[in-house]
Amino acid sequence: MSDEKTVTFPVEGTHVMMFARSIGDYNPAYHDPGAGEGNPMGAQVAPPTFPQAVAQFDPDYPLRIKDGEAWFGSGGTPSGVEGTPATSGGLHAEQHFEYTRPVRPGDVLTARYSQGETWEKESRRAGKLTFTERLVDYYDQDGNHVCRARGVGVRTERPVDQE
């Protein structure tokens, strides 16, 4: 299990605010740097699932439009790519976060990616499922461990049947 790559993730207050709003959390701890005084959460802190937003800083992240590359979402036609639509990235089966300490604006995190296990399973609702595990360890600017994220992705043989 070797390191695949590293991504630098500067954590900014505005980004934390946008992320918190998007999950429907309006706690002032997420958007007011002065909320520390008298707030049980203390100084501005990021929600536990925020490390996932490292995607914004990952140059190779597949689920973002990139300069000069075809995008598989719709424009004039249902998909911008020919043939079988790229369900790029597949679906998310599991996600786990384990914290050494909370993430706060001002942190400059280094995300180290590594590949975990891969396994297969048959399912009634979507055919053959291929599961892939991915680990991301986040370290701060002093080299101290902050968080480990373990994600399990699944690629389905066909779209998931709706019951």
Add this chain to the structure above:
Amino acid sequence: MKASEISVGQTFEKVVVEDLKRTQLVMYSGASGDYNPLHTDDLYCKEAAGYPGVFAHGMLTMGMTGTLVTDLFGAENVRKYGVRFTNQVWPGDTLTATATVQEIREEDGQAIAEIGIETKNQDGKTVVLGSATGLLEG
């Protein structure tokens, strides 16, 4: 949350979203950086990907469910939070998260609680199932 105020088996419930809006999927795409058209692009979903329409990012459901975890512990006290995604979440869904206290223990003088987490939609179908661990206040 204080150790003296909770007990094993106790449950907490929160409606984490009512009538989920497509706009919230757009907000989550923008904030997280996950711009998969499966979550924002109805035309792509229906005519290219074979789904009835856009559906929520698993991580949005985990994030919304996580607001119950952070309401209980405070975001800075969460040490573990993990889920399995068991069913898709669609615009219009109303999701209710339930936390059940499973264990309260002390590590190096620090009180810690483990809670089980389950979020169901308006039809009673489980959409995420998981657990969280957090530090308790003295």
